[in-house]
Amino acid sequence: MEFAELIKTPRADNVVLHRPFHPAVEGTLCLTGHHLIFSSRRQDNAEELWLLHSDIDSIEKRFVGSLGTIVIKCKDLRIIQLDIPGMEECLNIASSIEALSTLDSVTLMYPFFYRPMFEVLEDGWSSFLLEQEFELLSSVTNEWRLSCVNKEFSVCPSYPSVVIVPKCIDDEALRKVALFRHGGRFPVLSYYHKKNGMAMMRSSQPLTGTNGRRCKEDEKLINATLRSGRRGFVIDTRPLNVAQQARAKGGGFEQEVHYPQWRRIHKYIERFNILQESFIKLVEACNDQSHNMDRWLSKLEASNWLTHIKELLTAACLAAQCIDREGASVLVHGSEGTDSTLQVTSLAQIILDPRCRTIRGFEALIVREWLQAGHPFQQRCAQSAYSNSKQKWEAPVFLLFLECVWQIHRQFPCSFEFNEQFLIMLFEHAYASQFGTFLGNNENERAKLKLPQKTMSLWSWVNRPEELIRFQNPLYEANSLVIWPSVAPQSLQLWEGVFLRWNRPSRFLEEAEEERMNIIKYNKELQAKVNALRRQLAEMETDEEAQEE
C-alpha cells in the first residue's frame, strides 16, 4: 500500500497551533506517511513539532465558517489543536490522520521504515539475553537449568524460546506441566534472591477444572523450589471467588490437598477494562479546567486509579516480604499470567534487587519480565485514554507498573540510577515509537515479524552515552538494601509527571531539577580538582624527599 493514497492534502499553510501554556503559533502543516509535521518559520520563534501518527489516540474536527479546527489527542495524553483554513483541506487532513493513525498492519508501522541517524554501538536486540541472566545465576547456585523445550514456541506460544526451570525437572515433565497450565505457561523462574536462596516463580492458573484435576509434575516442579520442611506461598492475583468461578471454565487454583506445602494468598489486582475505564476517568479529571477543589478530589477518587496503585504495590510488597522476611519461595499467578502476574513479579524485584534499580538492570527487567514473559504490548497499548474504540484487551497494565515504580522512586529518591524522565520515556515508547521493541505480543510474534532484523531496538538508542545522560538520576547512591515502600494513602501521590504533564507549567520544576544537577555537578568537579591536586602534591613531595636523601 502506498501511504500517498491516504494523503490527499499533504500540506497546508497558515495553520495555527494551540497548546496549553504556549502562545499560539502560525505555520505550515505537512503530512507524511508516518508523521504530522508542523513548522513555524517565523524568525523570532522558529520551531517544529513532529508527531507520529501512531501516537494519535483520537481526533475531533469542527468548523466555524470555512475555518476548520482539528483537536488531536495523543497517547502520551497531550492535547493539541490545529486551526486549518479551508474546509476541504481540513477534512482531507483529518481523514488522512484518522486513516494513518489506525493502520492495522504491524509491518506498516513506522519502526519498519525508520532509519536511525545515529551509529549503533551496541545492538539492543541482543543486549539482554536470558543466557546471560542464567550465567549470573549459575555463579551463585546450581539448582536451576536453562531449558529449550519451547524452542519452536510449540509448548507455550507466549513464552520465549528459553526459560529457567529447576534443574531436577526435565523437558518431558515441562511439556506435561504446560498442558496443566493456562496457555501452556508452566512455572518458570522469575527471580532468585541471592541473600537466602529463595525463588520467585510465575505461571498461569492451573487447569484443575471442576473435578479437581491434578498434575504430579506440576506439584513436583514447584516443590523443587522449597527447602525441606519449609513452606512456600502461592500469590493468586484474583479474589478467591473469581478463582473458584474459573474452575467452571477449566481453570482453577492450587488446592491444599495436592499442594500441602504451599499457602495460598489471594491478593486481588484489578484487570482489563476496569483499569482502562479507571485510566480514562483519571485523564478526564486531569483535563477538567474547573476551579472547584471538591470536584477535583471526588473525580480523582472516583477514578479509582490510586486504589489500583495501592493494591498493586501491596501485592508486590507481600511477595517481597514472603521471600525476604519469611524466607519462603513464592509462585505468582492470576489467570493468564501475562498481566497482573508480571506487575507483581517485576515490582517485587524492584523492592528486593538493587540491580533492578540501575538503568541497565531496569531495562533487563523489562525485557525479561515483560517482553520475553509475553505481556501482550500490542494489544494492551493499542489505544490510550482518549480512544473511543473500547476494545476489551486494551489496558494500561504497563503504565500502572511504571507508576508504581515512580511511587517507590519518590519514596527512595536516592536509590535509583534512573530518573522520572526514564519512566515517562518508556511509557511513551510502549504506546508509540520509532523502535520495534514494543511491537508484537510475545517473542514468537516478534520472531515471525523479524523485528530484530527489520527494526531498531529502543535499547540501541537509549544506551548511547549521549542519551543516557538525560535519564540519569543525579542523586543516585547505590543502595544494596531491600527498600520497603509505604503503601499508606498518605504516601501515594498522583503521578503529575504523566497525568498533569501537559497541563501544568513545568518551568519551575525543570529549573529545580537543573539546580539539583548543578549542585551535584559542581561538587563532583571540585572533588576531581582536589584529588588531582593531592596527587600532584604527593608526587612533588616524594620527589623532594628523594632528592633530600
Added chain:
Amino acid sequence: MEHIRMPKVENVKLLDRLSSRRAVVGTLYLTATHVIFVENGSETRKETWVLHSQISSIEKQAITATGCPLLIRCKNFQVIQLVIPQERDCHDVYISLIRLARPVKYEELYCFSFNPKLDKEEREQGWKLVDLNEEYSRMGVPNNYWQISDVNRDYGVCDSYPTEVYVPKSATAHIIVGSSKFRSRRRFPALSYYCKGNNASICRSSQPLSGFSARCLEDEQMLQAIRKANPGSDFIYVVDTRPKLNAMANRAAGKGYENEDNYSNIKFQFIGIENIHVMRNSLQKMLEVCELKSPSMSDFLWGLENSGWLKHIKAIMDAGIFIAKAVAEEGVSVLVHCSDGWDRTAQVCSVASLLLDPYYRTMKGFMVLIEKDWVSFGHKFNHRYGNLDGDPKEISPVIDQFIECVWQLMEQFPCAFEFNERFLIHIQHHIYSCQFGNFLCNSQKERRELKIKERTYSLWDHLWKNRADYLNPLYRSDHSQTQGTLHPQIAPCNFLYKFWSGMYNRFEKGLHPRQSVTDYLMAVKEETQQLEEELEVLQERLANLQKSQSGDNKVKSKQQDRSKQIGLYTSNNSLANTPQEYSNDLKSFPSRSPSQGDEEDSALILTQDNLKSSDPDLSANSDQESGVEDLSCRSPSGGGCLPSEDSGKDSDEAVFLAG
C-alpha cells in the same frame, strides 16, 4: 508541681499506631513542663518528650486486660497511645495532665522557665533580630504618601493594634479616630504592605459598622485617602474575605460591609473564606482521616474531600492571588477585611505579601512577615491556639492554614524559597509550644504588660542561629525563580493542592519518603564548601612547594601546611550527617560515584526525621527510625495486610486477606 499527683509510673506501654507488634514498655514521668516516656531496654533508652502546652486532648479509654489505655493528642499532630497497668495510676496521670495541659496563668507557661543559657545582652539582641521599623523603611515608608501615626500611642484608639501604625498622609487623626469608631473593635484601615514599584498598597481593617444604612464620613474619607496615596489608580478594591451570606448576616447586628454607593471609587469584592468554626471542624475531620488505622485509598480521598480542608486552603490562596494580581499587575491598592480583621485578613494579607515580595520568601523575611501581619496586628494567638485554658470555640488553626499555603507554594516553586519544609514545621511547633515568648497573649499591648521581652526568649533568634538546618538547597538569591511576583495557577488540575503528610502525619515517619532530597543536597553542599576550602589550602601548598623547589624555605612551608591540614580534617570529622561519616578514611573524601558503593556501608539513607540537635524539645522526641531493616515493619499501611514474622507460620489466610 502541686498539680502532679503521680510523678512516675513504671511498666507503661507505648503503642505504635500502625503496628500493634511494635509496642514498647517503659517508664512514664510527669514533670512541671513535660510528659516523658523512657523506653526500657539497656541500649538505646529512647525517650519521647511532650510539652504540656502541646497537649490538645487526653482521652481515657475502656480498660482492657493489659491495662488502662490513655490517648494523648497533641497540637503538633503527634498522637501518643499509652497503656498504664493500674487503673488508679492511669486516673492520676489523667487528672494531672488535664490540669497541666490547661494552665490558667501566663506565668505557668514553659517560656517563663525555659532557659537556653543566654545572658541578658544576648537575649536583648535576640529580640532585636526582627525589627518592624526596619521593615517598613525597607518597604519604602514613610514617604510622600504614607506616614507613621502616633494616634494609637497608648493603645488609646485600638487596643489590639500596635502603637505604631502607617496611614495615608492625608488621613488626619480626626479621620482615623472617626473611622475607627465605625469599625469593629476599632480596627481602622492601616497599611500592611506597600509596593515601592507602583505605589499600590495592601491595607487591612475590620468590617464597617454599616448595618443596613449607616455611614460614616470619616471612614469614607479614610478609604479616599488610601486611594489618593496611589496616584496611579483611580479606584481601590475593597476585599471582604467572608462568604457573602455571612457578611450580609452581620448587617442585622449593625455590622456588615461597604456600600459601593457611599464610598466613591471603590470596587467591592467578596472572597468566600469560611470562619474559624468551619475551619476548626474541617481540621478535626481531616485529622480523623489521618488517624484511620488502615484506610483504603477511597476512605482517604473521600475523607479528605469531605473535610473540605484543601478547599479552604485553596480559598485562602485564591484570595492572596487576587490581591497580589491587583497590586502587581493592575497597580490598584486593596483594602482587606473580614469580621474583626485578625484571622482571615491576616492570612490573606500575608499570602499576598509572600507572592508579591521575594524578601518574604527568605528566612529573615518570613519571620518579619509573621511579626508584621500576625503578631503586631493582634492575631489572637492565645485564644486561637489555646495556650491558656479558655473557650474551646475560640480555637482554630488559622496560622496553620497560612503555613500550609506556604508549603503548597514551595511545592510549586521549589527554588523560590530560602527556607525548607522543616522551617515551617518548627515554626508551627513553636506557635503551640510556648517555649518562646513571641506568640504569647492576644495583642502587643498584653505582651508589653507582661514584659515578654525581659522575661522570655525570642524564637526568631533561636531559628536564626540554627539557620543552616532550615536552608532550601535549591535556593539561590540570583535565580530567576526567586525574583519578582509569583504567579501560581488557579485550577486544581494546574496547581495540585496536596495533602501535607509531613505536617499532619509528622510523627509517623513510616509514611514519609525514606530518603530526603533536601537533606541529601544539604550534605552535598556542605561537602562542597569543605572541598572549596581544601582546594584553597592545596593550591597554596602547591604554590609554596613550587617556590620552595626553586628556593630553600621548604621546611617552614611544610610545617605551616600540616597545621592547616589538621585543622581542616578535624572539622570534617566533627560534622554530623554528611556523607563523610560513611567513610573511615578521613584522608580522602569518599566519592559519591555509584561504583564505589560496596554493600551495607554505602547505603546512604537520609530520613526526613533527622531532628536537629538545635531544637531541644524536638530532638527529645527520639523516635528515630534508623536502618531500613527497622523501617520495613512500619511500611505496610495496616499491620494486618502483610504477614508478620510470627503470623506466617501458623495462622490462617485471613491474616493476609484482611483489608
